[in-house]
Amino acid sequence: MASAADEGSAAAPTPTPRAAVSHVIFDMDGLLLDTEGFYTEVQERILARYGKVFDWSLKAKMMGKKAAESARIFVDECGLAGLLTPEQFLEEREGMLQELFPSCAVLPGALRLIHHLHANGVPMAVATGSHKRHFALKTQNHKEMFTLMHHVVMGDDPDVKTGKPSPDIFLAAMRRFEGKVEPSNCLVFEDAPSGVAAAKNAGMYAVMVPDPRLDVSYHKGADQVLSSLLDFKPDEWGLPPFKD
Numbered sequence: 049m050a051s052a053a054d055e056g057s058a059a060a061p062t063p064t065p066r067a068a069v070s071h072v073i074f075d076m077d078g079l080l081l082d083t084e085g086f087y088t089e090v091q092e093r094i095l096a097r098y099g100k101v102f103d104w105s106l107k108a109k110m111m112g113k114k115a116a117e118s119a120r121i122f123v124d125e126c127g128l129a130g131l132l133t134p135e136q137f138l139e140e141r142e143g144m145l146q147e148l149f150p151s152c153a154v155l156p157g158a159l160r161l162i163h164h165l166h167a168n169g170v171p172m173a174v175a176t177g178s179h180k181r182h183f184a185l186k187t188q189n190h191k192e193m194f195t196l197m198h199h200v201v202m203g204d205d206p207d208v209k210t211g212k213p214s215p216d217i218f219l220a221a222m223r224r225f226e227g228k229v230e231p232s233n234c235l236v237f238e239d240a241p242s243g244v245a246a247a248k249n250a251g252m253y254a255v256m257v258p259d260p261r262l263d264v265s266y267h268k269g270a271d272q273v274l275s276s277l278l279d280f281k282p283d284e285w286g287l288p289p290f291k292d
């Protein structure tokens with residue numbers, strides 16, 4: 049029988065990679081940038097006026113979607129039809145969001161991973177449901193991270209006919225890489241159930257980094273679920289390992 053000392057000195061077996069991807073696509077809100085809390089805060093405030101409470105099952109349905117789609121969900125699910133239109137909801141939350149977005153922080157592990165992949169020549173893109181104007185507000189203090197991306201696709205891009213969970217945005221992001229890239233070459237990082245579904249609908253691999261308040265039933269469909277980007281091991285996906 050091997051002693052504890054023998055076991056300690058034995059080289060760890062090299063794990064078989066889950067897949068060998070060559071290209072990476074990042075979601076933005078709630079994955080790279082800590083902006084989801086702003087949406088929650090503003091929506092809680094609006095709902096409180098109607099004596100209602102914003103909860104995580106509603107959050108799960110709204111997050112990751114284009115603004116108009118999530119506004120429709122908000123009004124319908126909260127039974128506000130006749131009291132508030134989706135357009136009024138968007139108008140009302142706009143001022144509050146515009147003030148909050150520029151102060152957003154980068155989420156843990158995002159910069160480390162992006163710098164590592166860039167240094168190793170792995171092509172990266174961002175695919176966000178956010179439209180151009182909100183993207184500019186959110187990224188104004190984090191420009192460097194986005195210069196390392198080959199490209200960014202936003203929710204109001206003409207190639208994005210339908211928002212997540214439609215695969216449109218991830219397929220558009222894939223097609224804009226150089227050379228011939230297949231969905232099975234792409235690894236998507238997402239925080240939202242609709243985003244994971246979009247990646248899977250596109251035929252890609254999906255690593256989910258969900259908010260801990262999101263019910264575990266929403267993790268279904270992801271190929272891997274992590275508590276933080278800091279826990280990501282590139283070699284599990286055929287990507288160059290971290291050296292530190």
Ligand SMILES: O=P(O)(O)OC[C@@H](O)CO
Binds near residue numbers: 077078178179
């Ligand atoms: O696709 P992401 O970057 O999460 O953006 C969606 C955002 O508009 C709100 O959830």
Ligand SMILES: [Mg+2]
Binds near residue numbers: 075076077078238243
């Ligand atoms: Mg997101």
